[in-house]
Amino acid sequence: MKLATWNVNSLKVRLPQVLDWLATHRPDALCLQETKLEDVNFPVAAIEQAGWCVAFAGQKTYNGVAIVTQRPPEAVRVGIAGFDDAQRRVISASVDGVRVICVYVPNGESVESDKYRYKLDWLARLHGWLQTELQQHPSLAVLGDYNIAPEDRDVYDPAGWAGKVLCSAPEREAFATLLGLGLADAFRQFEQPERSWSWWDYRMNMFKRKLGLRIDHILLSQPLAARLRSCTIDSTPRAAERPSDHAPVVCELD
């Protein structure tokens, strides 16, 4: 079984790249973030004509999440239960016995921003909800753009980013608290190349200079972690014409 996540930064712009990537990699589920499309404008027909199923929850201009699957997704839910969030950042579905949760964690803007407070509150609500979800769904995968670089080795310039949004201690503690639920960071279950990133700023030729952050993650509950065989970041789409600033992260399970 293959699971993946990709912040596409506008599905309207990136749809051809997404369809190409799906055809090449044939995941059982691909979680998308930042679709930036209202549901009425979501390209359901194009995705279904390519042979895929899709569940989605979007809004105008910002945010928006989706799960593309080979087989019809079951028990689709939008959002975090008990949290009336106007921003479309979470969608979940059951796929072949696995509960797949697609998350787009708030960016936070800067540690001084109100958006940073929202981010930390949002992460606390995610944590509380996942606790109950894990009880109901032992085989649980949480994939998405977490907007957190968990450790200094996930940052091209740890000293320069120290204490900044994406790297601040409260954010890293929130991430560690998610791992404390018994979830494993799939990427770190293996030896990986040093300086592995999932996001590169569009500016200053950061991709060509190999300067980025690892902020997109796949977290797996223990039953799924026991089936984990690989986890990689596919940086090839980042080198394409008009790329997303994020790369897909992929894991394979027995």
Next chain:
DNA sequence: ATGGCTATGTAGCATAGA
């Protein structure tokens, strides 16, 4: 060099991303 790109909404720039 607190800029630098890219996308959206909407019609010359503002907001947001990270």
